[in-house]
Amino acid sequence: MTKEIKGPQLNRRGFMGASTLGTGAALVGLGMSGGALAQGNPAAGAPQVDFPNDPRLFGGSGTNRTEMDLRDCEVEGDWPKDLDGAFYRVGPDPQYPKQPEYVGDIPFDGEGHVSMFRIKDGHVDYKTRYARNARWVAQAEARQSLFGMYRNPGTDDPSVAGFNRGTANTQLFTHHGKLLVFKEDSPPVAMDPLTLETIDPEYTFGGKLESKTHTAHPKIDPLTGEFVSFGYEATGFLSKDVNVFTADKDGNITWSVTVEAPYAGMMHDFCVTQDYVVLYLPNMPADEALIAEGGPHFRYNSQLPCYLGVLKRGGDGSDMKWFTGPNYFCTHVMGGWNEGTKITVDMDGGEGNQFPFFPSLHEPWDPVKGTGYLRRFTVDLAARGDSYEAVTIFPEITGVLARQDDRYHTLPYRWGFLQANGGWAIIDHQAGTSKVFTIPGVSLSEMCFVPRTPDAAEGDGYLIGLGSVQAEGGRSDLILLDLANVDAGPRARVKMPYRCVGQVHGWWADASAIGA
Numbered sequence: 001m002t003k004e005i006k007g008p009q010l011n012r013r014g015f016m017g018a019s020t021l022g023t024g025a026a027l028v029g030l031g032m033s034g035g036a037l038a039q040g041n042p043a044a045g046a047p048q049v050d051f052p053n054d055p056r057l058f059g060g061s062g063t064n065r066t067e068m069d070l071r072d073c074e075v076e077g078d079w080p081k082d083l084d085g086a087f088y089r090v091g092p093d094p095q096y097p098k099q100p101e102y103v104g105d106i107p108f109d110g111e112g113h114v115s116m117f118r119i120k121d122g123h124v125d126y127k128t129r130y131a132r133n134a135r136w137v138a139q140a141e142a143r144q145s146l147f148g149m150y151r152n153p154g155t156d157d158p159s160v161a162g163f164n165r166g167t168a169n170t171q172l173f174t175h176h177g178k179l180l181v182f183k184e185d186s187p188p189v190a191m192d193p194l195t196l197e198t199i200d201p202e203y204t205f206g207g208k209l210e211s212k213t214h215t216a217h218p219k220i221d222p223l224t225g226e227f228v229s230f231g232y233e234a235t236g237f238l239s240k241d242v243n244v245f246t247a248d249k250d251g252n253i254t255w256s257v258t259v260e261a262p263y264a265g266m267m268h269d270f271c272v273t274q275d276y277v278v279l280y281l282p283n284m285p286a287d288e289a290l291i292a293e294g295g296p297h298f299r300y301n302s303q304l305p306c307y308l309g310v311l312k313r314g315g316d317g318s319d320m321k322w323f324t325g326p327n328y329f330c331t332h333v334m335g336g337w338n339e340g341t342k343i344t345v346d347m348d349g350g351e352g353n354q355f356p357f358f359p360s361l362h363e364p365w366d367p368v369k370g371t372g373y374l375r376r377f378t379v380d381l382a383a384r385g386d387s388y389e390a391v392t393i394f395p396e397i398t399g400v401l402a403r404q405d406d407r408y409h410t411l412p413y414r415w416g417f418l419q420a421n422g423g424w425a426i427i428d429h430q431a432g433t434s435k436v437f438t439i440p441g442v443s444l445s446e447m448c449f450v451p452r453t454p455d456a457a458e459g460d461g462y463l464i465g466l467g468s469v470q471a472e473g474g475r476s477d478l479i480l481l482d483l484a485n486v487d488a489g490p491r492a493r494v495k496m497p498y499r500c501v502g503q504v505h506g507w508w509a510d511a512s513a514i515g516a
């Protein structure tokens with residue numbers, strides 16, 4: 001019997017476009033590449049592990065799946081002897097091939113595979129483990145995929161009805177002694193920061209997390225050490241409710257409030273300032289009709305307004321206000337702050353959909369409109385009206401996956417970083433200048449900023465991230481760039497013997513944060 005294949009499946013143009021711009025940068029991080037077009041799905045009978053060869057199908061662009069330990073990686077160059085910490089990464093790494101009708105599922109539905117480069121005394125050890133949550137365990141026991149389309153529980157095997165569907169594949173974060181691994185449709189998975197053992201497959205801050213979901217991009221207030229976070233679709237599948245909360249440096253929830261968004265939709269990142277929480281709702285709504293058809297969760301709607309939402313930290317949420325303005329499809333926040341009632345937020349985003357694997361309601365996917373630029377949003381709560389302003393800054397730079405020196409989130413900041421077409425863009429807001437660091441023949445994934453010392457000045461330190469060596473089948477190098485001497489090229493690198501597990505995002509943790 002031939003089964004209908006669900007899902008949008010990128011056409012060739014969409015796939016190649018995704019690989020070169022927009023959130024395609026994340027796909028570079030995942031190590032996706034072209035390949036043969038033969039499809040190898042199991043016939044009826046005993047379930048087999050046979051991923052498709054077509055890169056447009058789920059898992060067809062490459063999987064890793066091997067949990068690894070490599071002590072004393074091969075290092076080159078001048079690794080700073082006093083650099084003591086861990087560089088963590090996480091990305092979707094399909095645990096099993098999808099059932100035949102769901103091979104059109106999107107790449108972001110793979111199970112989260114966590115990797116760690118532990119760096120100390122110039123030595124680097126590498127370790128990877130899957131986040132072993134309920135989904136991973138159920139599938140491991142069944143030896144096959146039990147979950148259907150991306151964030152569509154109606155497509156699941158009946159044996160996992162009501163399960164937490166989270167994949168823990170997007171971002172990870174150290175706080176109050178735990179490595180928390182996130183997928184925005186579910187609570188975090190807590191792992192041991194040194195062994196990567198899963199210690200809580202559904203971490204709820206001691207049972208106090210009110211939201212059923214949790215963002216992949218929480219923030220730490222550098223002045224208080226507080227963990228500030230949110231979850232959308234907080235009270236249930238497709239709900240418009242957004243829960244915003246704060247936990248203290250020990251993980252105790254100290255503030256929690258639930259507000260309502262204009263519509264249920266993708267709210268991937270957010271901004272925290274000293275006085276406000278700023279939410280952003282780009283025009284990628286959760287689409288009930290698409291879900292009912294067996295498709296993925298979201299469908300881009302260019303005719304819906306984007307909303308910037310502001311609420312006061314520590315309040316009861318009754319001041320929540322939503323603003324509209326230029327419709328930029330933004331996903332990641334570089335930085336933001338407030339001066340009194342005036343709020344500034346920098347985000348990367350396109351004029352249109354940056355996720356070609358989510359269908360568009362009104363028009364075909366447009367790679368030009370999907371190209372990411374840095375956009376500066378401003379709003380004054382004291383002004384009349386309900387609109388924000390947004391302008392493009394540093395138009396010479398196209399890129400995505402914005403980062404900053406995380407010690408300056410909530411505060412006015414000088415230095416920002418973007419993954420820019422296989423390189424790393426370094427932006428100096430104070431001087432108004434930018435430069436792009438590249439390594440010929442190497443595609444660089446998203447990077448993290450590493451302070452030279454815990455109390456170093458803003459921007460004084462390194463960028464760390466993975467490079468994919470094109471001439472060697474995508475073999476991985478871990479690159480360390482000294483921001484004090486960018487023109488000299490990488491200060492040091494780790495030459496891995498294979499292509500490492502892919503990533504969406506990474507996180508640097510000082511040894512003091514991981515109990516090392």
Ligand SMILES: [Fe+2]
Pocket residue numbers: 170171216217268269332505
């Ligand atoms: Fe993200």
